[in-house]
Amino acid sequence: MPERHASSEGASAQDADGRSVPTTCRAKGRNVQVLLPLPLPGALDYRVPVGTLPPEDGSFIRVPLGSRSLVGVVWDDRAEPEAGDLSFDRLKPIGEVLPLRPLDPALRRFVERVAAYTMAPPGAVLRMGMSVGEALQPPRPRRLCTIAPAGLTALDNGSAVLLTPRRRRVLEVLRDHPPLPIADAARLAGCGAGVVRSLIVSGLAQERLVPAEDLARPWPDWRMSEVQLSADQAAAAGRLIARVETAGFSVTLLDGVTGSGKTETYFAAIAAVLAAGRQVLVLLPEIALSAQWLQRFRDRFGVSPAQWHSDTVHSERRDTWRGVASGRVPLVVGARSALFLPFPELGLIVVDEEHDPSYKQEDGVCYQARDMAVLRASVAGIPIVLVSATPSLETVVNVARGRYQRVSLPRRYAEAVLPEVQLVDMRRERMDPGRFLSPPLVSALAETFAAGEQALLFLNRRGYAPLTLCRACGHRFECANCSAWLVEHRFTHRLLCHHCGHAEAVPPLCPECMTAGVLVPCGPGVERLLDEVSARFPAARAALMVSDVLTGPRAAAELARAMIERHIDVLIGTQVVAKGHHFPLLTLVGVVDADLGLIGGDLRAAERTYQLLHQVGGRAGRADRKGRVLIQTFMPEQPVMTALASGDRDRFLEAEATARRAAGLPPFGRLAAVIVSAADADAADFAARALARAAPQLPGVAVLGPAPAPLAILRGRHRRRFLVKAERRVNLQAVVRDWVSRVRLKGSVRLQIDIDPYSFL
Ligand code: ADP
Numbered sequence: 001m002p003e004r005h006a007s008s009e010g011a012s013a014q015d016a017d018g019r020s021v022p023t024t025c026r027a028k029g030r031n032v033q034v035l036l037p038l039p040l041p042g043a044l045d046y047r048v049p050v051g052t053l054p055p056e057d058g059s060f061i062r063v064p065l066g067s068r069s070l071v072g073v074v075w076d077d078r079a080e081p082e083a084g085d086l087s088f089d090r091l092k093p094i095g096e097v098l099p100l101r102p103l104d105p106a107l108r109r110f111v112e113r114v115a116a117y118t119m120a121p122p123g124a125v126l127r128m129g130m131s132v133g134e135a136l137q138p139p140r141p142r143r144l145c146t147i148a149p150a151g152l153t154a155l156d157n158g159s160a161v162l163l164t165p166r167r168r169r170v171l172e173v174l175r176d177h178p179p180l181p182i183a184d185a186a187r188l189a190g191c192g193a194g195v196v197r198s199l200i201v202s203g204l205a206q207e208r209l210v211p212a213e214d215l216a217r218p219w220p221d222w223r224m225s226e227v228q229l230s231a232d233q234a235a236a237a238g239r240l241i242a243r244v245e246t247a248g249f250s251v252t253l254l255d256g257v258t259g260s261g262k263t264e265t266y267f268a269a270i271a272a273v274l275a276a277g278r279q280v281l282v283l284l285p286e287i288a289l290s291a292q293w294l295q296r297f298r299d300r301f302g303v304s305p306a307q308w309h310s311d312t313v314h315s316e317r318r319d320t321w322r323g324v325a326s327g328r329v330p331l332v333v334g335a336r337s338a339l340f341l342p343f344p345e346l347g348l349i350v351v352d353e354e355h356d357p358s359y360k361q362e363d364g365v366c367y368q369a370r371d372m373a374v375l376r377a378s379v380a381g382i383p384i385v386l387v388s389a390t391p392s393l394e395t396v397v398n399v400a401r402g403r404y405q406r407v408s409l410p411r412r413y414a415e416a417v418l419p420e421v422q423l424v425d426m427r428r429e430r431m432d433p434g435r436f437l438s439p440p441l442v443s444a445l446a447e448t449f450a451a452g453e454q455a456l457l458f459l460n461r462r463g464y465a466p467l468t469l470c471r472a473c474g475h476r477f478e479c480a481n482c483s484a485w486l487v488e489h490r491f492t493h494r495l496l497c498h499h500c501g502h503a504e505a506v507p508p509l510c511p512e513c514m515t516a517g518v519l520v521p522c523g524p525g526v527e528r529l530l531d532e533v534s535a536r537f538p539a540a541r542a543a544l545m546v547s548d549v550l551t552g553p554r555a556a557a558e559l560a561r562a563m564i565e566r567h568i569d570v571l572i573g574t575q576v577v578a579k580g581h582h583f584p585l586l587t588l589v590g591v592v593d594a595d596l597g598l599i600g601g602d603l604r605a606a607e608r609t610y611q612l613l614h615q616v617g618g619r620a621g622r623a624d625r626k627g628r629v630l631i632q633t634f635m636p637e638q639p640v641m642t643a644l645a646s647g648d649r650d651r652f653l654e655a656e657a658t659a660r661r662a663a664g665l666p667p668f669g670r671l672a673a674v675i676v677s678a679a680d681a682d683a684a685d686f687a688a689r690a691l692a693r694a695a696p697q698l699p700g701v702a703v704l705g706p707a708p709a710p711l712a713i714l715r716g717r718h719r720r721r722f723l724v725k726a727e728r729r730v731n732l733q734a735v736v737r738d739w740v741s742r743v744r745l746k747g748s749v750r751l752q753i754d755i756d757p758y759s760f761l
């Protein structure tokens, strides 16, 4: 063991509080490791000044780094420091320990395991759980705004007060969030601060100075309204509650058809955990669009849950983080990053729509939040419930292997039955140029409107047209930064790159041949469908539901309400409409181009298409009127399409499993993507060749590539891809680590490693 330098500072046998300090400490001084929220390879050594009691493991502590002062976490990494950097005197001293509950060991182990699995620096993982610097400071009294009782009555239409849409939005924001500063409430509601102030003046909202201690109190008491579960639901809920009561790690798949009441069922398990005084984390994909989920939560529990996603305002993030860390916030619903919040008393994790591809984060630390949620549950020794009507193949295989248990809800709740699915063979339909709705779909729409019911048209393409072409010279509009076409957006009169966000105005002339009036849109986007629907059904009220039109949770909630209140006859949308919505009068779903997702080399293309179209179709006929789904496809004999038409999900999954097993693909084999990128093509090629020469040659491991990535240029960087394919028994991370460590990359070259890649762009 390397020698440690004895400290030369005057040794005192007592610390500031008069407690005696262990003699070893006094004689030799002592260092601690601090993990900083930065992409460094590991924790750094700091010196505990002689006479100071060493901070507890997990403490949040201020330390110097270069000229900066940063907050990190005392890490109990007991590995011996390397010889050479141990000159104790030269270590910088630790600073103040912040008055926060230390990060508990389970969370520290979780950070390490995520880092090891994803091959990301541990500090980069820690940063995801510490992203609110200010939250680390003690709270100060603040002026905050809440809804007044009169406001609640007005929202429930229980008073004569008439609300303008903006005032209603503000009141809803105040009802759904913890006390907020006026500016934040205004921002969330998408209006000026004046609207909030006027509500305060009229007594519908109130503002007061909230003392610091009160900010530390829990939100209102949780009212648990009882829901009468159906027999199926009660049996399923009973099994989930049994898992919660047994404690210990377990994974349960709640597998129920769309509309079976999976949410009500897992709410019962949540209620059990809350009653036991423990915390719950619910992950939802695209939480910003889950207004209906929040409403149901309020109906069941009487309050809004704390939320954690990219749209939450700063003050709310800070309060939520502190509330979670102190154990005072009992439940958080959030997007994937909520997984890294410092829950000290976590008792249950629920991952709703567990198959959803948006659980995979592709930049920064590349991780699959569903998989990491299972890891977190295992490290914490608690149950986790994965919820879906179309579970991922990974999860289904884990059930088959006996690692996960399955709880099923095979029927829709109450009278509702599953919709009838019909394929429209587009090879046989006669279509007019520039039209995308087939005759059967047009007549189905007409019937639906005539019956006073609603329809949903689904097309997974934003904008007006995916490609704009010059009729005179053939010029195509391409992004300046990416190898991708620009997509025309008519509402904003722009050509937009869906990969980097680059936007330009639609020019009056072709920039190549300078002819006027020759640019033609090719193919459909949702905006173009809206035109077609308006032309064919001038009386129908149509609305778009697309992520670039919905500016946040409020806009989504308003659109959902307009749908429920029958101000809309037909909703036209991309995949944001597929998720979670429950519209009782919606009886027809039309899928305009079902084949879109099957193009491209994604190994999960078939699985994803099945999941997405099944979910979209699941929006039809959820109440007492029967629904139907029309799917336009050029490949009606494709297994995905036949499975959708027959409703035989399990047979589709078996066929998919057989194909993946034969190809050695996940979950039967392992994959890692290694992407080299550089500012110029030569540097990218040079680095790719160096990596190729060093590629591992091991049994059970195959390295494919380098190949130009399908998006060979992305955000101005040239990209080359390798795919490492390994048998399941191979330690993939070790192989990749050893490989890339043998290659030195120069200059602008960057390397991105993605374990279990989902995107192959
Ligand atoms: P899933 O998540 O399985 O698609 P939901 O949980 O959204 O299904 O339930 C579908 C609809 O049925 C919702 O409107 C829900 O409120 C209603 N529902 C389900 N179970 C019950 C129940 N036990 N009592 C009352 N309503 C229920």
Ligand code: ZN
Pocket: 479, 480, 481, 482, 484, 497, 498, 499, 500, 501, 502, 715
């Ligand atoms: Zn671009």
